[in-house]
Amino acid sequence: MCIDFKAFVLIILFGTMVWTGHAQDMAKANQLLESSQYLEAHQMYAELADQFWENKQWNSYAVSRLKISTCELALGHIDVSIQEAERILEFAHGYLQDTSELVGQTRLLMGSALLHVGRNDLALEQLLLAEPNISDATLDKAECYESMAIAYWNNGNDDLALQYHERAFGMRKQLGAPDGLLGDSNNNIGLVYIKDEPRQSMIYLNRALRYYQSDVDQNRQKIGVCYINLAFAEVGLGNYQDALHYLDRLDSMWTKLYAGDHPNKAFALSSRGRILKLKGAYDEALTYQEEALAMYKSLHGEKHPDVANTYFLIGQLYQERKDYQQAASYYQQSIYANLYDQQYEDLYDVPEVKNYYHAEILLSSLQSKAQALEALHFEKSLKLRDINGALDSYLRCDELIGKIRQQRINEQDKLRLAAIAADVYENGISVSKYLSERTFQRKHYLDIAFDFMERSKAAVLLEAITETKAKHFAGISDEDLATEDSLKTEIDMLEQMMLQDISDVQRSEFQNQLFTYESALRDFVSLLEEKHPEYFKLKYDTHLATLSELQVSLAEGEGVLSYFTAKDKIYIFLVTHRKSILTEVEIGQNWSGKVIGMRNAIKYQMQEEFMDISQQMYETLIPSGIDPLHTLTILPDGVLSTIPFESLVKSDRDGNRYLIEQAAVNYDYSATLYLSNISSQPTAANRQVLLIAPVDFDRLDGMSDLPATMDEVNEIKYLFGGNDVEVNMAVRADASKEVLVGDLSSYHYLHFATHGVVNESNPDQSRIYMHSTASSDGRLYCSEIYNLKLNAGLVSLSACETGLGKISKGEGVIGLSRALKYAGAKNLMVSLWQVNDQSTSDMMISFYQNHLYHSDQEGYSDDLRKAKLKMIGSDDFSAPYYWAPFVLVGR
Known part of the structure; x- marks a missing residue:
């Protein structure tokens, strides 16, 4: 029934009481719903409506x-259920007077439906x-808490999940809820514990089972699910035989409940196979997985995510037995069944x-096929065809990762993807390096290795925009953003719908809808490229720098060192105008501890410990072949982003030298x-300067005053003014956030002499301190920086720890510096730890002196090098603690 809501805008709302006859029919329909007769209930509700x-x-x-x-949700028609709920919200907001309870119920239903498809x-x-619109101390409120707990658990927030589950259980018990609901709460709490505390999980799962068994006929499905959960809790305790006993009980139940083949039966067979694999009984496990595969194929045909997943599980069994040829064959079947x-x-x-049906299964199958072919080559065949086949599969993994990354919104999905991507890039680099050394196509395979390394670093270029909600800086409209998000949401929803237990006809319909939405997204992206080229470039332009492009850009004497940190080694690419060399170095297990140890040795001026660890780090991180170079650009990875490479010490017959004494270093x-x-370097024609120094902080967040910064900015003003450069000052009370409102693109130089704080767990909360006013607390957050309108050749953060942030695998540090880069800063000077007020002032003044009087051919990195060398030669500030923390991100 199609309803034109707009036609009834002026209707007076009345007749809200349910007539007596209708009340009886409604009660009957509710009874049908409660007894799971969803089709019959649906028909009665439609007639009543x-x-x-x-x-x-x-x-x-x-x-x-x-x-x-x-009813639609109960029947598995999730998309229909959500669409119906959206229409109810539209109707309620437009035409009902007291809508709070109805809105709460509808949003609760939508939340449950979205949980079903993993959103x-x-x-x-x-x-x-929904939660504030649902009456307190009701079963609906408990259901809302339960659903919120599940969402938090799916996102990896176990503590919050437990709080809401326990609140839901307490409310249900107090209200005398049916045993089935009390069982649900205990089952869900058991699932939260199952991974890390399986013994605790067993306690709650057994309680759930007792509740369910109070009405076996009503709770057969739930009892079956509970048996499976108990089986895997036993697996967590290493009790494989006890786990299999639970599956025996499950088999007995399913045999009585289902005549013939059924997805639940197939899943039970597959679960038994997985447990037997963990037990080491590979032959038995293979038998059960083959039975599961046959049943899935009889139910779904050759093409289905369950079929693909079972092929994958069989492939894993052959790989465990080191039959890599068979393993690769089953992975291939998994790929094409998907x-x-x-x-x-x-x-x-x-x-x-x-x-594809299921992106994650496809990615796992491609990756496993690559690993199987790689093992086949090294352990059996030594055929180039096998190792090249592995590389081809890693390349397809990389392509798929790019597609998933652009469409996935769920945080937990992103984390899983990041872990898989790190392994893919590591293996891809390793295989490419191997082939470059053993074939006549050295350059071809080095290009591929470099591409893998570059792709591992570039992942965050997309993430930073969406995570910080900073899309507006590129000028894209709210309407376009909403269109983009809605198309991606529909695509994600349809992909999840296709994973449900649905008919072939429904799956075909979803495939057609998916094709339509994907085509619409492609068209929209093309339009974005035309309307918002800057946003498109950051978000969708997947072209990465190639090895050849990088080499062409380098002048004689310039070099780039790019790093990739693997599990037990580091890959290092040295690139110059004339050559490219890929090396690998073993690093051992406590690499992160060694990096932290070096930072601490500098920060706490432990000179003896520093010299020892710094020399070790030099030998590990700096390859031979850099001696002719006068400029080094470092592209770090992970925890390497937190150390100043210029402080690494080379020890040879000529004594000890810092890397900064050999070459200018930038990042x-x-x-x-x-x-x-x-x-994209801005022209030097516009050389205006903005100097910012709040100086006094009124103990905001415990920050001390910085009196030396006043001398610092005054001296810098004097230096620029002497070179006929227009200088604007914002000091003390004038150094408020208001000075950054509007277009700042006229400034070639921005200098912040202030405090900075980094929040590693939540980079958006990292901040620079401005002067507080009646309308602003003075905290300039990272998320706000993304929206600044800059076109600066150089932004200097003469502040504490401004270069740090959240360290992400393959992505470096996400924090203030990355935000400023996106806002339009071409080059940055930032700090890696808390710095001394006076030494910072001296170094900054020295840096600007060098910059204003050097030749046009030299860059900021050489200016900074000269300033650091001056400090190394001084009496008071020669220790790395004073000069090492400031690094240049740029040139």
């Missing part, structure tokens, strides 16, 4: 539609909106990465950003 509509009983009409949405972010958003319009003829065929996040920085 029509009658309520004709009688203008708007509240009752809305309630009936909500019940219909509930925890959207589910939690709806549930948080692609609904592609076939293969040969083990070495590689798929087009499109039209960047990736070769792509490095090349972009070269091409």
Whole structure:
């Protein structure tokens, strides 16, 4: 029934009471719903809705539609349920007077539906909106808490999940809820504990089972799920035989409940196979997985995510037995069972990465096939075809990772993807390096290795925009942002729908819808490229700097060192105008501890410990071949982003020398950003300067005053003024956030002499301190910096720890410096730890003196080098503590 809500804007709302006859019918429909007779209940609610509509009983009409949405959800028609709920919200907001309870119930239903398709972010958003509109001390409130707990658990927040589960259970018990609901609460609490505390999990799961068994007929499905959960809790305790006993009980239940093949039976067979694999009984495990595969294929055919996943599990069994040829063959079958319009003829065929059912299964299958072929080459065949096949699969993994990264919104999905991507890049670099050394195509394979390394660094270029909600700086409209997000949401939803237990007809319908939305997104992205080229470039332009492009950009005497930290080694790419060399160095298990040890030795001026560890780090991180170079650009990885490479000490026959004494050192996040920085340097025609120094902080967040910064900015003003450069000062009370409002693109230089604080767990909360006013507390947060309008050749943060932030695998540090880069700073000078007020002032003045009087051919890195060398030669500030923390991100 199609309803034109707009036609009834002026209707007077009346008739909200349910007529007596209708009340009896509603009670009957509710009884059908409670007894799981969803089709019959759906039909009755639809008939009642029509009658309520004709009688203008708007509240009752809305309630009936909500019940219909509930039936659709129970029947597995999740998209229909969500669409129905959205129409109810539209109707309620437009035409009902007291909508709070109805809105709460509807949003609760939408949250539950979204949880079914794995959209925890959207589910939690709806549930948080539902919670205040649902009456306290009701079963609906308990259900809302329960659903919120599940969303938090799915996002990895176990502590919050437990709090809400326990609150829901307490409320249900107090209200005398049915045993089935009390069992649900205990089952869900057991699941929270199952990974890290399986013994505690067993306590709650057994309680859940007792609740469910109070009414076996009503709770058969739940009892079955509980048996599976208990089995895997026993696995966590190493009790494999006890786990199998639970599956025996499950088999007995499913045999009575289902005649013939059924997905639940197939899943039980597959679960038994997985437990037997953990037990080491590979032959038995293989038998059960083959039975599960046969049942899934009889139910779904050759193309289905369950079929693909079971092929994958069989492949794992063969890989455990070191039968790599068979393992690769099953992984190949898994890959193509996951692609609904592609076939293969040969083990070495590689798929087009499109039209897949389940992206994560496809990624796992591609990665495992690559690993199997790699093992086949090294342990059995030594055939180039196998190792090249492995590399081809890693390249497809990389392509798929790029697609998933652009469309996934869920935080937990991103974390899982990051872990897989790190392994893919590590293996891809390793295989490419091996082939470059053993074939006549050295350059070709080095290009591929460099691309893998660069892609590992470039991942955050997309993440930083979406995570900080800083899209507006590129000028994109709210309407376009909403269109982009809605298309991606629909694509994600449809992909999840296709994973449900649905008919072939429904799956075909979802495939057609998915094709339509993906086409619409492609068209929209093309439009974005035309309307908002800057946003498109940052968000969708996947072109990364190539090894050849980087080499061409380097002048004689310039070099780039790019790093990738693997599990037990570091890959180092040395690139100059004339050569490119890829080396690997073993680092041992406590590498992060060694890096932290070096930082601490500098910060706490432990000179003896510093010399020892710094020399070790030099030998590990600096390859031979840098001696002719006068400029080194460092592209660090992970924890390496937290150390100043210029303080590494080379020990030879000539004595000890810091790296900064050999060459000027600067940093960047990736070769792509490095090349972009070269091409987008602002012209020197506009050389205005903005100097900012709050000086006094009124003990804001415990910050001390910085009196030396006043001398610092005055001296810098004098230096620039003497060179006919326009200087604007914002000091003390004038150094408020208001000075940064508006267009700052006229400033070539911005200098902040202030405090900075880094929040490693939440980079958005990292901040620079300005002067506080009646309208602002003075904290300039990282998320606000993204929206500044800069076109600066250099931004200097003469502050504490401004170069630090959240360290992400393969992404370096996400913090203030990255935010300023996005805001338009071409080059940055930032600090890696808390700095001395006076030494900082001296070094900054020296840096600007060098900059204003050097030749046009030299860059900021040489200016900074000269300032540091001056400090090294001084009596008071020669220790690395004083000069090492400030690093240049840029050139």
